[in-house]
Amino acid sequence: MSPSSRLARLTECLAQWQPLWRPLPFQHLHAPWLERFPGLAAALLRLSDADVDRLQAEPWYDSPLAFWLPVTELADLVALPRLESDAAPLPGTWSQHIEGRKWQQIEAFLAHARLSPAALAVEWCAGKGHLSRTLARQQQRAVTALEWEPALCRHGQALAARQQVTVDMRCQDVMAPEALTWLNARTHALALHACGDLHVRLLQAAIATGSAVTLSPCCYQRTASPSYSPLSQQAQRLCHLHGLALSRDDLALAVQETVTAPQGVRRRRERAGAWRLGFDLLQREVRGEHDYLPVPSLAYGKLPDTFDEFCRWAAACKQVVLPPRVDWQAFEAQGWQRQAQVSRFELVRHVFRRPLEVWLALDRLALLEEAGFAADIGIFCERDLTPRNLMLRAVKLN
Ligand SMILES: C[S@@+](CC[C@H](N)C(=O)[O-])C[C@H]1O[C@@H](n2cnc3c(N)ncnc32)[C@H](O)[C@@H]1O
Incomplete structure (x- = not known):
């Protein structure tokens, strides 16, 4: 089933069943x-x-x-493809300084991020730059890591120096206008678990600059706006047609599933x-x-x-x-x-939890496609590693 058919049918189902899934x-x-x-x-x-x-x-x-509920159909609608990879496992010693599950997430994320050799890698909301350091080591390339907390930047820079990898931690508020200056048609932006507005900002920045992007979205409900405006024209049309309006509180349902x-x-x-x-x-x-x-x-x-x-x-x-x-x-x-x-x-x-999450991710995919990107979506790791296991990959078409 094409992503756009999935988005259409999911919109209908979410709209039709909102009296059941919305009340807490x-x-x-x-x-x-x-x-x-x-x-x-x-x-x-x-x-x-x-x-x-x-x-x-x-x-x-x-x-x-x-x-009573369309369980079987929803199961089909959320069955996104598992992304394939033949990447070799990374040396276990590289996980030093990285909490166990986060390390495995980074390993899985990088196994599926397809950076061209010439691309300039930029990590968005990097924390201590664990992903950037691992990428720099794995692919022997320089990585710029954007993070707004000075202490995290200092810590990340010290770790990079200790491991002798070329990671440039930059103190940058990604919501500020200058954040766009880090991206251009030659960059590839990476974001592992960037929350609500932060990853939407990344998508807008990629569209404005032509940067490639690999993203696993997280915490869709962390937004300044109390109501959700669909990002893509397709989702806007569908929401209007079927009468689906989502509030910030509704979006929390999408990330309610946590690791047991x-x-x-x-x-x-x-x-x-x-x-x-x-x-x-x-x-x-x-x-x-x-x-x-x-x-x-x-x-x-x-x-x-x-x-x-x-x-x-x-x-x-x-x-x-x-x-x-x-x-x-x-x-x-x-x-x-x-x-x-x-x-x-x-x-x-x-x-309806996973259907809503998949719907939100498909809205992001449609936004990128409407902006002239070749984009795909799939599952990059098992759910017990992180339930936020969807990955969007997009490259601007010439
Ligand atoms: C959920 S963490 C993800 C960190 C890392 N990608 C990971 O997976 O461990 C989000 C990071 O974004 C940073 N952050 C939050 N708001 C930001 C902003 N406006 N500009 C830059 N970084 C921000 C936080 O300080 C935090 O390090």
Whole structure:
């Protein structure tokens, strides 16, 4: 299936099913779609914990939701090609100073980035320049790395000097107008996991200058604008035709899938979720209101030890005055019950998570093609290395 047919059909599906994937189950005591799909809700509530875990990781395989939702068609629509590579593995010693998973991502990214020998390599939002150093070593070429944090630039420059590779770390805000001066028709810009506006800026810069680009997009929701304007004319037309308008919050769904966390971390997350939902029931009762009240997130390890301490903290954050006597046990138990329900209703959103991510990536591809680039898209690494495993490659046609 051509990318443009995929984009067209995905737009239709996302638009048609938005009443189901858009509402956040933890914000609602009753899913807004419950009355239209009572059978779906009942089937979800019957799922075992093991099935919930399985469907979170594999929404496409043997899904009981397929009776109500277009699971099979969506599975086909998101099945982008795996990019091929015959690159030899890089020496393991090169991974020094690079965290394990990041090193493997860099290795996979470079195995699929096709730079012409004459191209001048420029890394966009380079951090400490790990990708740039690896590329410089692998291909014996000079690399310019753009990063706006001076400390990261200094650190990256020191690492490059120690490894005697030609990497020029440049302190540059890529959103500033001067950022364009680093790109031209002879450059090849590379960006591994550049967030929202940062990678959109890269695409615009490549279009303005004719630079080749290899990009794995990330965090689509990190944007200054609260609503998403489709980048390509094709997506603009399709959104208009089918009535699809995406907010910044909607875009967060596209990156909701994360690498499975260790058991201990998952258990702590579940407890935090159950307590939040328990507090939500309590605050609704205390305030006599039926709205969800967002509570700030807590840094890792900062969750109080008990449910009542958590509620007192949350109440103080939101200026909710708690009554002197609260049946903490009852609210905590209801929080856990809601947690079980919410994780089941979330499975509906999981079905549309990858379709939305692929849709956003295809919008970027269409933008490049409309601007006269030869572009392709595919999967550059396994999902357990990073779920953000889509790569766009584009070269300006003469
Ligand atoms: C998600 S990290 C990716 C870093 C690296 N590519 C990697 O995969 O490890 C994003 C990097 O972009 C940098 N950054 C954020 N905003 C920037 C801007 N406006 N200009 C330049 N760099 C920026 C951050 O400091 C950070 O190092």
